[in-house]
Amino acid sequence: MSESIQEITVKPRKHPALSKVASALAVICDAGLLLSALAHVAALASICILFLLLAGVLGVIALFLRGKKSLAVFATLNGLALVPILLLIAIPNMLHLKAEANEISAVQSLRAIHEAEMQYNATYPANGYACELSQLGGSAASGPPSAQFAQLLPADLTSGHKAGYTFSILNCTKTTVNNQDHFTSYEVTAVPLTVGKTGNNGYCLDMSGTITKDTNGGANCTAPL
Numbered sequence: 001m002s003e004s005i006q007e008i009t010v011k012p013r014k015h016p017a018l019s020k021v022a023s024a025l026a027v028i029c030d031a032g033l034l035l036s037a038l039a040h041v042a043a044l045a046s047i048c049i050l051f052l053l054l055a056g057v058l059g060v061i062a063l064f065l066r067g068k069k070s071l072a073v074f075a076t077l078n079g080l081a082l083v084p085i086l087l088l089i090a091i092p093n094m095l096h097l098k099a100e101a102n103e104i105s106a107v108q109s110l111r112a113i114h115e116a117e118m119q120y121n122a123t124y125p126a127n128g129y130a131c132e133l134s135q136l137g138g139s140a141a142s143g144p145p146s147a148q149f150a151q152l153l154p155a156d157l158t159s160g161h162k163a164g165y166t167f168s169i170l171n172c173t174k175t176t177v178n179n180q181d182h183f184t185s186y187e188v189t190a191v192p193l194t195v196g197k198t199g200n201n202g203y204c205l206d207m208s209g210t211i212t213k214d215t216n217g218g219a220n221c222t223a224p225l
Helices: 016-039 042-065 069-123
Strands: 165-177 180-192 202-205 211-214
Touching: 069 165, 069 180, 069 202, 069 211
Parallel strands: none
Antiparallel strands: 165 180, 180 202, 202 211
16 A cells, blocks of 8 residues: 655745835935935945845845745855945944044033033132132032032043043133132143044133134144134
C-alpha cells in the first residue's frame, strides 16, 4: 500500500505596509536632500540621510519577509557599500550642527551673566560688580546668598565651562574705599574649548550688555553679533 505524500507549500507572507513605509521614507528623504542642497540646510541633510538608512533597513526586512532572500542580500550589499559614503556626508553636518548649537548656548550664557551682574550690583552696591564667576554662583543648601556666593547663576556656568565653551570675567576696574574693593567695570569672554569643533566664534560682552564676536575663535572681538 503506497502512501501519498502531500507537499505543503507555505506561501511567503506579504508585508505591503512595511514596503510602503520604506518607499515613502525613501521618497521623502530624496526630496529632503534636494531641498537641503538648494537651501544649504546642513541639519536637514543629516536627518534625511539617517532616515534614508532606516528606509533601506526596512526595505531589506520587507524583502526577507516576502521570501525574496536573494534580492534582500543584494540590497544589503549595496546598502553596506553606500553606508560609509552617507556617513561621510552626515557626520560633518552633525558636527557643524553641534558647533552652531554651542554658539547659541554661549551667547545665551553671556546674556545670563550680564543679567546676574546687574542684579549683583544692585544687591551688593558696596562691592559693585562681581569679578569672578564663582561670586555669582553658590548653592541654596549652603545658606542664604552673600556677596561671595550670590546664587544668581547655575553651577555649570559658574564653573567656567558649559556647552563646549570656556567663560571668564576679566579686565575688571576697581576702587578701594575703606578697605572695601568696589568693582566698577568688567568684561566677559566665551571661547570654544576646541576651535572648529565645539564652536567657531569667540564672544565678548561689555558692561552695556553688547555682545561682539571673534570669527577666529579667540577673545579679540571686533565683529558685531
